Each structure stands twice: as structure tokens, then as C-alpha cells.
Amino acid sequence: MPAYVELEPGRFREDVGLRYEDYVIGHVFEHRPGRTITATDNIWSSLLCLNQHPLHIDEVYASTTPFKKLLVSSLVTFGIVNGMTVRTISQQAVANLGWDKVRLSAPVFVGDTLYAETTILAKRPSGSRPGEGIVTVHTVGRNQDGVPVIEFDRTLMATMRGPARPDQPEH
Structure with a gap:
């Protein structure tokens, strides 16, 4: 998994994210750095999503x-943990196809620090x-105590490696 592509001698561009060939079933990726949740994260994100439940915004x-x-809104928790995976898991993806089996197993509070890890579950070439x-992956978010x-x-649509295409934007 290259981290940089040499554009010309001595000049490199960061190459971020897995492509289809890089996903190996059973491999686990730890996403770092962790992310400490602030009151602003919780309140602004809750209100942005129109979640006005006082448990999230009224001390x-x-x-x-x-x-x-x-209590940190579950949408905030989901968004932050999912976001932590993007750089590795879906930076090169064409599209997210869906999320399944979402489970919230412990509360998250302001001041908690979240970490994520992703296991590659399955992959197959697109038929169309x-x-x-x-590619299908399983992600677990844990707090600073290691509690899930x-x-x-x-499930996402991943690009395969191929010849460079100058008409495509660089990530």
C-alpha cells in the first residue's frame, strides 16, 4: 500500500486510501488519531441534525x-467513528452503498475519546x-477505556488500480 506516488524525481504526492486490490479479507486497520468529543461537537451536530432531545443539549x-x-447523540458518535475510517477505507471509493447492523453498545459522553478499527469482511468485483x-467492512468504535x-x-464501491487518468481529480 503505497503512501506516496513519485510524480518526478524528488517530487511526491500523498496517496491516501485503499483501492480494491488492497482490501484483504480478515485484515484489521486501526484508525488513528483518536477523537475526543467536545460539548460543541455534541450540541452543534445534534442541532444540525434537528435532534433537539434535551438529553443531548440541556445540561x-x-x-x-x-x-x-x-449524552452524546448517537448520530454524532456514528458520524465521528465512520469519519475516522474514511482516510484508509473509503478515500478512494466511488460510493458508499449502505450501512447495516448498526449497534450502540455503551453511552458516549462529552470528554470521551473514541478510537476505531475496521475489519475487511468480503470483496468481489462489480458485475456491472x-x-x-x-467491499464490505465491519467497524468498531471504542472509548478511551477500550469499551465498544x-x-x-x-458496503462500498471501491476503485481498482489501473492506468493513470489525467481527467480524474487527485485525492
């Missing part, structure tokens, strides 16, 4: 619940799109 209300403090393949907080499967 006084949240203090009266069994959690005793603001030459030069592309279908979210997991999901994702």
Missing part, C-alpha cells in the same frame, strides 16, 4: 436522567462496473 435536563450528564469492486460504544457494517 439541567440531562442531570435529572439516569446518565446525570449530557468494470474497474470497480464491492458502536459497531456497524458498511
Whole structure:
């Protein structure tokens, strides 16, 4: 998996993300750095998604619940953990085809630091799109104590390696 492509002698471009040939069933990728969740992350993202449940945005209300403090919205948790995988797993993808088996297994609070890892589950060449393949992965997000907080499967359309195409934007 090359990290850089030599454009000319002594000049390189960062080459980020897996292509179809790089996905090996059973391989596990740890995504770093971790991401510490802030109150701003939680409140702004909750409101942006129109999730106005007071458990996510009202500290006084949240203090009266069994959690005793603001709970990070599950959409925020999902977005951050999924986002952590993009650089490696889908930077070179053509499209996300879907997410399945999303499970939220522990609460996330402001101040928690999340880490993610992705296991390659399956891959096959596309039957209708030459030069592309279908890949399915399983991602687990864990907090700073190693406790799983979210997991999901994702299926994406990945590009295959081929001749350079000057008409394509560089990632």
C-alpha cells in the first residue's frame, strides 16, 4: 500500500486510501488519531441534525436522567467513528452503498475519546462496473477505556488500480 506516488524525481504526492486490490479479507486497520468529543461537537451536530432531545443539549435536563450528564447523540458518535475510517477505507471509493447492523453498545459522553478499527469482511468485483469492486467492512468504535460504544457494517464501491487518468481529480 503505497503512501506516496513519485510524480518526478524528488517530487511526491500523498496517496491516501485503499483501492480494491488492497482490501484483504480478515485484515484489521486501526484508525488513528483518536477523537475526543467536545460539548460543541455534541450540541452543534445534534442541532444540525434537528435532534433537539434535551438529553443531548440541556445540561439541567440531562442531570435529572439516569446518565446525570449530557449524552452524546448517537448520530454524532456514528458520524465521528465512520469519519475516522474514511482516510484508509473509503478515500478512494466511488460510493458508499449502505450501512447495516448498526449497534450502540455503551453511552458516549462529552470528554470521551473514541478510537476505531475496521475489519475487511468480503470483496468481489462489480458485475456491472468494470474497474470497480464491492467491499464490505465491519467497524468498531471504542472509548478511551477500550469499551465498544458502536459497531456497524458498511458496503462500498471501491476503485481498482489501473492506468493513470489525467481527467480524474487527485485525492
